[in-house]
Structures are given as structure tokens and as C-alpha cells.
Amino acid sequence: MVNIPKGTKDVLPYDSYKWHAVYKVIDKLAKRYNLKEIMTPTFEHTELFVRGVGDSSDIVNKEMYTFLDKGERSITLKPEGTAGVARSFIENGLFNNAMPLKTYYKTPCFRYEKPQAGRLREHHQFGVEMFGSDNPESDIEIFMLLNDFFNEFGISPTFSINYLGCKECNTVYKDKLRGYVKPYLKNMCPDCNNRYEKNVLRVLDCKSRECQSMLVDAPKLSDNLCTSCAEKFDKIKQTMQDLGLKFRIDTNLVRGLDYYTGVVFEILNIDKTSGQTALGGGGRYNNLVEDLGGKSTPVVGFGLGIERFILYLESIGYVFPEENNVDVYVASATDNMSFILNLAKLMRNAGLGVETDLMARGLKAQFKYADKLSCRFVVIVGEDEMNAGEVTVKDMKASTQERIKECQLVQYILERL
């Protein structure tokens, strides 16, 4: 037989209720925060990600699913959600709408990584992109939204935050950092040597202990912000405090992608087996739209991995609301299929969840199956009932049984449910 591709996963019929629980919360927040859903294709021209995500990122360098389509175009399965949304914003002239434009997406993402717990080659992300506002209110709204998202599952998150600064203060800081790093370079890892050339900021979050030990006295981003950026960062921190949004400063946090410019953040989970992983993260990327050929537009947003979030919820013992679909089982002791299915139809049209026998089971086996489905009512139809235009209704919760007119059935059940 043919197996599932390595590093990918099925969500089985008896597990999808967990996804629904997460998606319901997303719908709720979309309403509360006035977010509109945007959907972009699963693949884009490869160039979009090279320009949008950046060629110093691991994603672009090592992990993309890139191939030629039948028209010899280089196509890449999207490794993250932001670049496609930004491309759509530009291409469809969405900047012509009154700003801000607050969008969200749910999308598969593809990264050719070594498969391990919480890291899949295809995973799904929920993300938000807010276009058009460079004011701290929009940064705070992102924090509030994510905070509400976690709150809905009974979790009070702490944000690790940092501030990368605008192009101006960034240029100054990058020079300082390059100056500091240069003498250590020959002892640092090849990745850091590469980062030094392409985006020196990213040496700050190198995972190698040796590299980190050399960076202890490196100049800090937060000490090198221009007045305007420093004021914005202060305002963000102050407002977070006022609103009860928990945070800690992480001066080395730069995120794995090249496009961030202002505030950046992550929500970390420290787990025994997989160590420290980010459940979600994001920040401000005011240059992205321009870098992709659009009119300069501020953007702030985040992404959150659904699979990893569900694993996290499971690890803390979160109880997902179950979905019990079946209100009524119609047990059939007659060959009159049309009669049975018509009963099912009437009840379904009234919004009830209904199952009937599709397996030609005997009455006893049908009761057993109805029991397995843990449905509230069992409607029994034999020849006797049918001829009298009646049905027998068993209420499994009240442990009662009544014979009623067929035409009263829907009403009878709706009243008792």
C-alpha cells in the first residue's frame, strides 16, 4: 500500500473536533476584532519568498518545497503565511480601501524540516496581518488579540518582546554589531558567518552555545534605538502594563525571518521533551510591502502553528469540547426504506442530528450501535407502528418510552432536547 508522505499527518475523524474548537475561537475573535479572512494560493512564485521572507532565513535557504511546474515556472509551496497576503495586498490594490485593513488567514505551510514532535513538513497556521497603521495602538491590538486567543483556552500567556527599530536606527545598530562580531567570526559557526554577511541581526538568536558565549557583551538593540523608536517601545510597554498584558524583554529576540522592523514577540512554551519552542510570534514589518514592490505600508501581525498549539493544549490537559452530532437514531424493523429515510429527513430539516441504519443490521445490533453513538433518542419503527402511522420513541436520558403519531415526532423531540 501507499503510505502518507514523511513528516506529514492526517487529522482523523475522531480528532478533528480539537481543530474545530480552535477554529471556533478564531471565528469569535474575528468578529470581536473586525478581522476579515483572506485566502491566498497554496503555492507562489519562488521569488516572492526569496524577496519577502529573506535569503538569510533558514526557511528560504534550506527548507522550501520548490519545483518547476509544467510551464517551467519556479513555484514554491508557501513556507509561511505573510508573504502571500502581502503580495495579494499589493496586486489587488487593497491599499485603496480605508485603512486599517485587518485580515486573518488559516493556511497550510510547508517546510522540508527533519520531522520531530511539533515540527511537521506540512503544518497549519492561523495568522493576522494588520495593514496601514504605524501607531502603537495596532501593536497593542495584536497583543490583546493573541492574549484573548490564549485566554479562551484558560491560558494567560507571557510575551517575550524586543524592538528591532526602524531602518535608521537599525542601520546604525547593525554597524555596531558587525564591528563587535568581526573579531570573533573565525571562531563562530558557519551559519553565523553567513548571517554576518546577509543579516547580522540573526547572529543574536544563534542556537550554538559557543556563539552565544561570544555575544555576551555585544551591544544591545534596546540601547541603540533612535528617540522615536525608543518612545514607541516605551509606550507599548507602558500600555501592555496598563492592560494587564504580561511580558518580559528578551534583547536577543530577532525572529527567524528577515522582514521585521519594529516590535517583535514570541509566546514561549517550555516543554520537557522538545525544550523551548515558540507557540506563536510576530511583530512589525513596515518594509515588507515596499520590498515586494508595493507602496510603503506599515504592517503588524503574527502567526501561530495550529498543530503545535493543539499539542500544547493536550500537554496541559485542556479538555476540548466534544462534538456529539447524533440526537436521534431511527431504528428500523421494516423493509420500507423510504418511510425510515423520510422520518430522518423531517428531523434533519428541523436541525436535528439523525442516524439511521445503513448496515442492514438487526434491531438488537441497531440498539447497540445507537448506544455507541450515545444519542439521546431512539425512534423505533416496525411494521406495526408504520401501519398505524406511529413511531415508538425512547428517551435514553429520561428512560421513558412512548408511542406517538408520526406527525408529532419532530415537535416531541424538539420539546425535550
Added chain:
Amino acid sequence: MVNIPKGTKDVLPYDSYKWHAVYKVIDKLAKRYNLKEIMTPTFEHTELFVRGVGDSSDIVNKEMYTFLDKGERSITLKPEGTAGVARSFIENGLFNNAMPLKTYYKTPCFRYEKPQAGRLREHHQFGVEMFGSDNPESDIEIFMLLNDFFNEFGISPTFSINYLGCKECNTVYKDKLRGYVKPYLKNMCPDCNNRYEKNVLRVLDCKSRECQSMLVDAPKLSDNLCTSCAEKFDKIKQTMQDLGLKFRIDTNLVRGLDYYTGVVFEILNIDKTSGQTALGGGGRYNNLVEDLGGKSTPVVGFGLGIERFILYLESIGYVFPEENNVDVYVASATDNMSFILNLAKLMRNAGLGVETDLMARGLKAQFKYADKLSCRFVVIVGEDEMNAGEVTVKDMKASTQERIKECQLVQYILERL
């Protein structure tokens, strides 16, 4: 700038409410019919589709997005939804559950086709697969479900149906058809010559008029069913009639995929610009699971293209329910961001859709924007109000304005909404 890949489409923020309307109906039906969602990866090993969809189909022959991943495995973006679900059914031992197993999926599908109206290289499908029942009740349930789906949009569909028959009657019929077709072959199109070898049934739905003209006197499938299949088909037709499910027999309907065995059907739309297209279709494929290496299991199901269905709804003037997210706009005439955002937080926690100013607009521009959002309430906060712990609430519907205590705001709005 980088453009969207040819033949793909964005769903823009102001269009996604149409998708939500369709997805809401799917959720509703999932509840009523006790369907469980299953999610399978976006790509599978290429072999799955060659074995599952069949190598006489146009999809497998011409239209697949196939490529080598970094591990040199041949991978294909799924061209349809069924093969992946069947693979998952086998690989995860879902046959060990009590049958039937009633699943549904919403998935992107990829076909390298010539882009035209309603035909995209990436489109989305809603589909249902019912495993485990070979009884006509399950065929009927599929028809009822699709009928309900269309009914929810005010449409009463007509099913074009045919019956392909089991392996036994099929083998006999295919021989007869091959015998009939053989003398015409040299005048038939290359595709039909290929189909003659691989799956002769598919000559029946050749789009070429010349080929069709040669098939006028071809033996009919429905005249060549074995007794058991003929009885089943009769029972299906009778029950459809009893339940008010409209249908017509189309003796040439075989569907474009190789895996069908029993009843097959389509819901056709005749459109001025794109001619006759199928809005949805499906049928029974009792050999598929076995062909893929699993234990013989009957399956019946259907697929429906979401983009094409939405285009159809638009063409008949269907009015999609709009999503107005914003109940309250908080207009700010103060620099106290925390005060404003805290008001928003309180109202959002109560489930209200709330917008505040993210653009540093003046009060007049904020009113204009609030008007654009057509929100019911505008809450105005100036220094004066703030110092008194109050807010001014304008009810845009009742055209009233009141100044109330800040702590009464949520209650005030909930009572009037």
C-alpha cells in the same frame, strides 16, 4: 513586483463572507448527518493517485502537479480529495471502527488545466466519503445530503444518474462495448483510442461530437446490469422518487475518474458562457480501498467545487448573508490609549465586535470611518468624559445620544443590541 501564479486566485477580505456562508452550511449538514471531518496532507506520493484515480483519467495523464522533494520522492499535490482519504482509512486502520464511517473534507485540489472561468489550477472541494455500507440506504443518504446542501441556498437540484455496476457486470459490459467500438477506432480521437486500452467506459463521455456520433447505437450500461445491480439501481430510483429527489437517467455518464463501480451522478449547471458544467458529482467506488491495498470496503461519496459553486450562486443572484462585525466604534478624543483600549477590551470580552482608532485620526475623521463600518453604536471619549469616569454613547439606529457611567457601558449596549 511578483504576481500570483497563473490560474490561481486570491479570496479577498471583502469576498470571504461568501465562503463562510458555504462553510456554515457544511457545518450544519455535518451535524445533521453525523459526518466527521478528516484532513489529509496537501501532497501525497504520486503512486497513490496513479493507483487510486486511475491512469486512464485526464487528471493523472495530463494535469498533475508532480515533483521530486528534497529526498528524491515523487510527490503530487492532490488533484482530488478521495484518494487521500481512502489512503488514510487504510493506513490508520479506520476500518476497525464500527461502520459506517461517515467523513467529510474541505481541501484544496490542484490540476494543471488551461485556466478559464470556473476552472482554476488550485480550487477547493467539499466532499463526503461514507465507508462500510453497500446498501442503497447509503447511496440515498448521499443524495439527500447533497439535496439538502443545495436547498439551503434555495436551489432544488436535479441529479443526472447512471449505474456502472459491479466488477462482474462491468467486465461483461466492457467486453461488449469494446466489441462495438473496435471497428470505429481508426476514426475516433486519439484520447478514445487510449481509453479503449485503459478504460473503455470513458469513451462514453468523450467530448468530441464525431466520437459521440459513432456511439449512438452502442450498448447501454443500464441494459447490461446483473440482476443484483439492476435491483439495487431500481431500488435507488424508487426511493429517490418517494423522497422527492429529482433525477434523470444519463446512460453515458461515467465520470472522469476510473474508480467508480455502482451508482454515479452529477448535478449539472447549464450556463451561457461556460456551457454545461458539473457543480458536483460522485458515486460508489467499492473497489478503491482494495485497489489501494486495503481490505475490501464499500464506499460512496461525492465532491463539489467551492469556487464553481460560488460562481453559480452569484450567477443566479443568490444574496450571501453579509458579515457585519462591528457593533461599536470607540471614538477617541484623548491621548490616553490605555483607557480607550481597556473599554474595547471590556466590550470584546462580552462578545461585541469593537473597533477603535488605529490611525491617529481626528474626531471628525473617526466618525466618518465609523459610519463606513456601519456600526450600531459610537462611544465617544474625551478628556471631559474620562475625568468624570463617563462615556457618551450614540445609538446610530435609534438616533439617540446619552452620557453614561463607564462601568455601565457593556450592559447598556448589550441591552439595546
